[in-house]
Amino acid sequence: MSSASPAATGPLGAVRRIFGGGTGPVFVVLLTLLVVMLLLNPSFFQPASLMAFLRNAAPLIILAAGQYFVIVSGEFDLSVGSLVGAQVVIAAKLIDGDESRTWPVIMLMLGFGLLVGLVNGLVTTLLKVPSFITTLGMMLVLAGAIRLWTGGAPTGALSESFRQWGRMGIEVPVLRQIPYAALIMIVIAVLTVLLMRGPYGRTLVATGDNDVAASFAGAQVWQVRTLAFVLSGLLATVAGILIGGFAGVTAQVGDGMEFTAITAVVLGGVVLGGGRGWIVGAMAGALTYRLLERLLVQLDMPSTLNPTIQGVIIILALAYGSRRLWGRRRRRAAQPITTKPQPSGAE
Amino acid sequence: MITPTPDGELLRIRGLSKSFFGVEVLHGIDLTVQAGEVHGLVGENGAGKSTVMKTLAGVHTADSGSIELDGKEVSFDHPLQAQRGGVATVFQEFNLLPERTVAENVYLAREPRSGGLVQRRRMEQDTASLMQDLGIVDIDAGAKVRTLSVAQQQVVEIVKAMSFDARLISMDEPTAALADHEVELLYQLIGRLRERGVAVLYVSHRLQEIFDLCDRITVLKDGSLVDTVESNEITPDELVRKMVGRTISSFFPEPREGTEIGDIRLSVRQGGNRMLNGISFDVRAGEIVGLAGLQGSGRTEIAHALFGVERFTRGSITVDGRTFSPRSPRQAVRAGLALVTEDRKAEGLALNQSVAANARLVLDAALPGRGSSRAARLSGILSSLELAAASDAQEVRLLSGGNQQKVVLAKWLVTDPQVMVLDEPTRGIDVGAKRAVYELMRDLTAEGMAIILISSELPEVIGMSDRIVVLNDGEISGELPHNTDEETVMSFATGQDNVEAAS
Ligand SMILES: Nc1ncnc2c1ncn2[C@@H]1O[C@H](COP(=O)(O)OP(=O)(O)OP(=O)(O)O)[C@@H](O)[C@H]1O
Ligand SMILES: [Mg+2]
Numbered sequence: 001m002s003s004a005s006p007a008a009t010g011p012l013g014a015v016r017r018i019f020g021g022g023t024g025p026v027f028v029v030l031l032t033l034l035v036v037m038l039l040l041n042p043s044f045f046q047p048a049s050l051m052a053f054l055r056n057a058a059p060l061i062i063l064a065a066g067q068y069f070v071i072v073s074g075e076f077d078l079s080v081g082s083l084v085g086a087q088v089v090i091a092a093k094l095i096d097g098d099e100s101r102t103w104p105v106i107m108l109m110l111g112f113g114l115l116v117g118l119v120n121g122l123v124t125t126l127l128k129v130p131s132f133i134t135t136l137g138m139m140l141v142l143a144g145a146i147r148l149w150t151g152g153a154p155t156g157a158l159s160e161s162f163r164q165w166g167r168m169g170i171e172v173p174v175l176r177q178i179p180y181a182a183l184i185m186i187v188i189a190v191l192t193v194l195l196m197r198g199p200y201g202r203t204l205v206a207t208g209d210n211d212v213a214a215s216f217a218g219a220q221v222w223q224v225r226t227l228a229f230v231l232s233g234l235l236a237t238v239a240g241i242l243i244g245g246f247a248g249v250t251a252q253v254g255d256g257m258e259f260t261a262i263t264a265v266v267l268g269g270v271v272l273g274g275g276r277g278w279i280v281g282a283m284a285g286a287l288t289y290r291l292l293e294r295l296l297v298q299l300d301m302p303s304t305l306n307p308t309i310q311g312v313i314i315i316l317a318l319a320y321g322s323r324r325l326w327g328r329r330r331r332r333a334a335q336p337i338t339t340k341p342q343p344s345g346a347e
Numbered sequence: 348m349i350t351p352t353p354d355g356e357l358l359r360i361r362g363l364s365k366s367f368f369g370v371e372v373l374h375g376i377d378l379t380v381q382a383g384e385v386h387g388l389v390g391e392n393g394a395g396k397s398t399v400m401k402t403l404a405g406v407h408t409a410d411s412g413s414i415e416l417d418g419k420e421v422s423f424d425h426p427l428q429a430q431r432g433g434v435a436t437v438f439q440e441f442n443l444l445p446e447r448t449v450a451e452n453v454y455l456a457r458e459p460r461s462g463g464l465v466q467r468r469r470m471e472q473d474t475a476s477l478m479q480d481l482g483i484v485d486i487d488a489g490a491k492v493r494t495l496s497v498a499q500q501q502v503v504e505i506v507k508a509m510s511f512d513a514r515l516i517s518m519d520e521p522t523a524a525l526a527d528h529e530v531e532l533l534y535q536l537i538g539r540l541r542e543r544g545v546a547v548l549y550v551s552h553r554l555q556e557i558f559d560l561c562d563r564i565t566v567l568k569d570g571s572l573v574d575t576v577e578s579n580e581i582t583p584d585e586l587v588r589k590m591v592g593r594t595i596s597s598f599f600p601e602p603r604e605g606t607e608i609g610d611i612r613l614s615v616r617q618g619g620n621r622m623l624n625g626i627s628f629d630v631r632a633g634e635i636v637g638l639a640g641l642q643g644s645g646r647t648e649i650a651h652a653l654f655g656v657e658r659f660t661r662g663s664i665t666v667d668g669r670t671f672s673p674r675s676p677r678q679a680v681r682a683g684l685a686l687v688t689e690d691r692k693a694e695g696l697a698l699n700q701s702v703a704a705n706a707r708l709v710l711d712a713a714l715p716g717r718g719s720s721r722a723a724r725l726s727g728i729l730s731s732l733e734l735a736a737a738s739d740a741q742e743v744r745l746l747s748g749g750n751q752q753k754v755v756l757a758k759w760l761v762t763d764p765q766v767m768v769l770d771e772p773t774r775g776i777d778v779g780a781k782r783a784v785y786e787l788m789r790d791l792t793a794e795g796m797a798i799i800l801i802s803s804e805l806p807e808v809i810g811m812s813d814r815i816v817v818l819n820d821g822e823i824s825g826e827l828p829h830n831t832d833e834e835t836v837m838s839f840a841t842g843q844d845n846v847e848a849a850s
Pocket of ligand 1: 367368372390391392393394395396397398399735745746747748749750775777
C-alpha cells in the first residue's frame with residue numbers, strides 16, 4: 001500500500017502549519033504590530049523601554065500559560081483575576097513590612113494558589129459542576145473573603161525583598177537591566193513547554209479533545225484536569241507576586257485579568273472547548289495583547305477601548321470554538337449505541 | 348418521478364479530480380450508474396471511495412471533472428442541495444439526532460408547518476406511509492431514534508434519503524456497524540429501492556455483500572480508477588487482486604508453527620452485573636477465544652467489565668492467577684490488558700491529534716516512565732500495519748476510516764499487553780489490512796499473548812478462534828470448538844439451542 005496522501009511535510013506543509021494550524025496567525029499579528037511600532041516609535045526598541053515593556057507583559061504571559069492548561073483540557077478558569085488580587089492582599093497583610101517573613105509568606109501564597117486550583121479542579125471533575133460555574137463561584141468567594149478579611153481596604157505592606165521580583169532585575173551590559181519578571185517568565189515558558197512535550201502534556205491535550213478516548217486509554221481524566229487547574233492557580237500566584245511588587249497593594253489589581261488571560265490564550269490560537277492549540281501560542285497571544293495595548297496608547301486611543309477589543313476577540317473565538325463544539329456534539333449524538341456505559345471519570 | 352435517459356444512465360462522472368492541501372487524492376475518476384442499478388465501489392483504505400461520495404454529495408467540491416445527472420451537468424455546494432437534486436448519501440458516520448423521533452429526523456429542518464406550528468401528526472403519518480411503501484414494518488415513526496437498533500437507525504437514514512425522492516443513494520460502509528442478521532434487513536431494503544428504479548452507489552469492505560448486491564463494481568486504487576466490471580464476470584479473488592494489486596488468500600491464516608496453548612492468562616468466574624450474568628470462561632496464553640452473539644448480547648459489556656468501565660458486581664476475574672478487579676481502564680492497562688474499542692471515533696481516538704500522539708496515548712496516559720523505550724518501536728508497528736498517512740504528524744481525523752483503525756491497533760500493540768481484547772478489530776478496514784490483522788493475531792499468540800476476539804462477522808470469529816463463547820441475552824449459551832459452522836453458532840446466539848448441551 002502506498003503511503004502517498006496529503007502532505008503535512010515539505011514547504012507547503014510548513015506554510016500550512018504556520019497559517020492553518022491555529023498558532024500561526026498570532027505570530028503574524030505580533031510581527032505586524034512590531035513593525036507598526038517600529039514605524040511609529042523606534043525608541044520603543046531601545047533596551048530600557050523594551051525591558052520595561054517585557055516586565056509589564058510578563059505577568060499576563062504567565063497567567064496565559066496557566067489558563068492555557070485549563071482551556072486546552074476543555075475547561076475555563078475565571079478565578080485567576082481575583083486570585084491575583086487575593087494573593088497581593090494576603091502578602092501585604094502577612095508580611096506587613098517584615099523582611100524576614102518574605103519567603104515563608106511566598107511559600108504560603110504558593111500553597112494557597114495550589115489549594116484554590118485543587119478546589120476548582122475537584123469540584124469541576126468530581127462533582128461535575130461546569131468549570132465556568134465553579135470558577136465563577138471561586139472568583140466571587142475570593143473577592144468576598146478578601147473584603148471580609150481586610151474590612152474593605154487592604155492593610156499592611158510588602159517587604160522590599162518581595163517587591164524586588166516585580167520591580168528589579170539583573171544588571172547586564174547593553175540591555176542594562178533584565179527584569180526578574182522577564183527571567184521568571186522565560187523560566188516558566190521553558191518549564192511549561194517541556195511539560196507539554198511530555199506524557200502529561202500530551203495526555204492533557206488528548207483529554208481536551210476526547211475525554212472518553214483518553215479514559216479508555218488509561219488516563220485518570222479527573223486527575224489530569226485537576227492538575228491543570230492547580231497549575232493555573234500556581235501560575236496565577238506567581239503572576240500575583242510580580243504584579244504586587246510592581247503595582248502595589250490593592251485588592252483590585254487582578255480585576256478583569258481572567259478575561260484578559262482568556263483573550264490572550266484564544267488570540268494565541270488555542271480553541272475554546274479544548275484539544276487544540278500550543279502553549280507558546282498562548283504566551284505569544286499575551287505578548288501580542290500587551291503590545292496592542294501599548295500601540296493604542298501610542299496612537300492616543302482611549303484605553304477605555306480595551307474592553308471592547310477584548311470582547312471582540314473573545315466573541316470571535318467563541319464563535320469559532322462553538323462551531324467546533326457543535327460539530328462534536330453532533331458526532332457524539334450520532335453514536336448509534338446508547339446504552340453504552342462510559343468509563344468512570346470520563347466526563 | 349423517474350425519467351432516466353433512454354439508455355437508463357442516471358449518473359455520469361467524468362474526470363473527477365480532488366486535492367486536499369495540494370495533494371491530489373482522486374485522479375480523474377470516471378463512473379456511470381444506471382437507474383435501478385446497485386453499483387459497488389471498492390478499494391483499499393484511503394483509495395478515495397468516501398471522497399468520491401462526498402464530492403457527489405456536495406460536501407467537497409471537485410477540482411476538475413464533471414458530474415451529470417440525467418445528462419444535465421450538476422454541481423452541488425451543500426449536502427442539502429444535493430438531496431434536493433435527488434442525490435442522497437448515507438455517510439460513514441450517522442447523522443441522526445438520538446433524542447428526536449424517527450419522523451422528526453426524517454423531516455429535520457423542513458417540518459411540515461401550518462401557521463408556524465409543526466404538524467407533528469402529519470409528519471408521522473407521512474413517515475409511516477413512506478416506510479410502508481418501502482416495506483418497513485418494524486419501526487414506529489414516533490419512536491425516539493435512541494431506542495432503535497443500529498440496523499434500524501441505518502434504515503431510518505435511508506428512509507430519510509427516500510423522503511427527498513432520491514434518485515441515487517450513496518451508502519458508505521452501511522453495514523460496518525451491523526451484525527450479520529441485520530444486514531439482511533438492508534438487503535431487502537436495497538432490493539426494494541432497486542425495484543423503484545433508484546440507483547445505489549455502495550461502498551463496502553465486505554466482498555460478500557458486494558457480490559450479493561451489486562450489478563457492477565468499480566475498483567479504485569490510490570485515487571485512480573482501476574476498472575469497472577460486471578459482478579458476475581469476476582471472481583472475488585480477481586477483484587481482490589485489482590484492489591490490492593496482489594493476490595491475497597481468502598482463507599484465514601492457520602496458527603503459527605509451534606504456537607503453544609499455555610497456562611491460563613485470564614479467567615472469569617460467575618461474572619455478572621446489570622447486563623451480564625454467570626459469565627465464566629478462560630483464555631490461555633497463545634489462544635484466541637471468540638465472543639459471538641447478536642448486537643446487545645453482552646459481548647462489548649464483557650470487554651468493558653474486564654477493562655473496569657462497567658464493572659462486574661458479582662464473580663471474580665484472575666489475570667495470571669492473581670485476583671483482579673479493575674475499577675478503571677488504567678488499572679486494566681497496568682495489569683497488562685488492552686482493549687481495542689469497537690467505536691473508534693468516540694472511544695478510540697482523539698481525532699484532532701496527530702497519528703503519533705494517538706499512537707502513544709496509552710503510554711503517555713497510563714504508563715509514563717516506561718514510555719520512551721517503547722515509543723521507539725511505534726514507527727515499526729505502524730509500518731507493519733501498512734498505515735497510509737502523510738506523516739506521523741498528520742491529524743487522525745484526516746485519515747481514511749480504515750487507517751484510523753490501524754492507529755487504534757498500534758496504540759495498544761505498543762504497550763505489549765498480556766491479554767488483548769479486540770472488539771470488532773477489522774471493522775471498516777480493507778482486505779489487505781484485514782489479512783494483516785489476522786496475521787498479526789497469529790504472531791501475537793505465537794509469542795504467548797492471549798486474545799479475546801469480539802466480532803459481528805461470523806466467518807471471522809469461526810476462522811480465527813480456537814474456541815467460541817456464544818452469548819445470548821447477557822449469558823453464555825454455549826462454548827463451541829473452532830470448526831463449528833455458522834448455523835450452529837447462530838442457533839446458540841439466538842437461544843434456539845439452549846437445551847442441547849454445549850461442548
Ligand atoms: N478532509 C481531508 N483532508 C485531507 N486529506 C483527506 C481528507 N479527506 C480524505 N483525505 C485523504 O484522502 C484519501 C482518501 O480518503 P477516503 O476517506 O476517500 O478513503 P476511503 O477509500 O473512503 O478509505 P476507507 O476505506 O478507509 O474509508 C486518504 O489518503 C485521506 O487521508
Ligand atoms: Mg471511507
